[in-house]
Amino acid sequence: MxxxxxxxxxxxxxxxxxxxxxxxxxxxxxxxxxxxxxxxxxxxxxxxxxxxxxxxxxxxxxxxxxxxxxxxxxxxxxxxxxxxxxxxxxxxxxxxxxxxxxxxxxxxxxxxxxxxxxxxxxxTDRRMSHVFLLSTAGYHKPLLISDGALNISPDLTSKRWITQNAIDAACAIDIDPPKVAILSATEEVDPIIPSTLDAAALCKMADRGQIKGGVVDGPLAFDLAVSPESVATKGLKSPVAGDADILIVPAIEAGNMLAKQLDYLAGASAAGIVLGASVxxxxxxxxxxxxxxxxxxxxxxxxxxxxxxxx
The missing domain is CATH 3.40.50.10950 (Rossmann fold)
Known part of the structure; x- marks a missing residue:
């Protein structure tokens, strides 16, 4: 950055x-x-x-x-x-x-x-994960992205902790409760796109209290996560869509590219920390x-x- x-x-x-x-x-x-x-x-x-x-x-x-x-x-x-x-x-x-x-x-x-x-x-008993905190003129509030720096191809258990760590980070900076978008290429659960299945499972884990402190929805495409206009056009009903505080990406490439695109093309500034360790x-x-x-x-x-x- x-x-x-x-x-x-x-x-x-x-x-x-x-x-x-x-x-x-x-x-x-x-x-x-x-x-x-x-x-x-x-x-x-x-x-x-x-x-x-x-x-x-x-x-x-x-x-x-x-x-x-x-x-x-x-x-x-x-x-x-x-x-x-x-x-x-x-x-x-x-x-x-x-x-x-x-x-x-x-x-x-x-x-x-x-x-x-x-x-x-x-x-600790958690998976360690990295959280980007970005501020850009193109979005109306700070935006957290995880994981774009540490976990290469996380499985569902790892994504659970990636999501929980990001929620905790958001709460620590007074975003409470944070709205969490689990990103994929579509808002539909599609068996041939594994990240949509993980997104659906993460939402159910949040429903069951395995992920706490945030409002979780997904799968959501990037536009539906951050654009109220896209949400209105597609008629999607979601407590997160169009106003996400946290973007959980499918793998490290997506998170790294997304954060750097916001930096280099949208003038974002970035902070970054790792959570899930003892400090x-x-x-x-x-x-x-x-x-x-x-x-x-x-x-x-x-x-x-x-x-x-x-x-």
């Missing part, structure tokens, strides 16, 4: 900064580039989080100096390379010395390898601006505080 923020997430940043209690302690994994460091510094200055920089201190200091950033006031923990930084950051969570993780200048799979370990990782994970792209990293920090902070209130 590369869009400029233009104040699109000011409301989210203000909400995170106003949360009661101590700020979120975030282990920033291998922040050896300017964007990772600036995102962490901006979030600290906004009162959203307290960064803990985990990585090779010499490289972090050199990157900060080159970018004209002052990181001398931040806690810095030595880890010689990126994989070691990921492992040490997970340890900080287990030690009670950090409340969340933030991806720096390393590949997602390298970071997630430590997080998903069955012994010593951050697994929120700020999962940004290496191409994200520092402003988008700040919004992702605010998103994670709101979710973390909401989760504390629920426990």
């Amino acid at each position: 590369t869009s400029d923020m233009d104040g699109k997430f000011d409301w989210l940043i203000a909400k995170a900064a106003a949360q009661p209690g101590p700020t979120l302690r975030v282990a920033v994994i291998h922040p050896v580039d300017a964007s990772s460091l600036k995102g962490a510094l901006d979030a600290a200055q906004a009162g959203i989080m307290t960064p803990i920089l985990v990585g090779p201190i010499a490289k972090m200091s050199a990157a900060a100096e080159l970018a004209g950033l002052d990181i001398s006031g931040l806690v810095q923990i030595e880890a010689p390379y990126s994989h070691a930084a990921a492992a040490r950051s997970v340890e900080l969570i287990h030690e009670g010395n950090a409340d969340a993780l933030m991806k720096g200048a390393l590949h997602t799979n390298e970071m997630m390898a430590e997080i998903v370990k069955r012994a010593g990782g951050l697994r 929120p994970i700020i999962l940004t792209s290496r191409a994200d601006s520092a402003e988008e990293r700040l919004a992702s920090c605010a998103f994670a902070s709101a979710v973390a505080h909401w989760q504390r209130d629920q426990s």
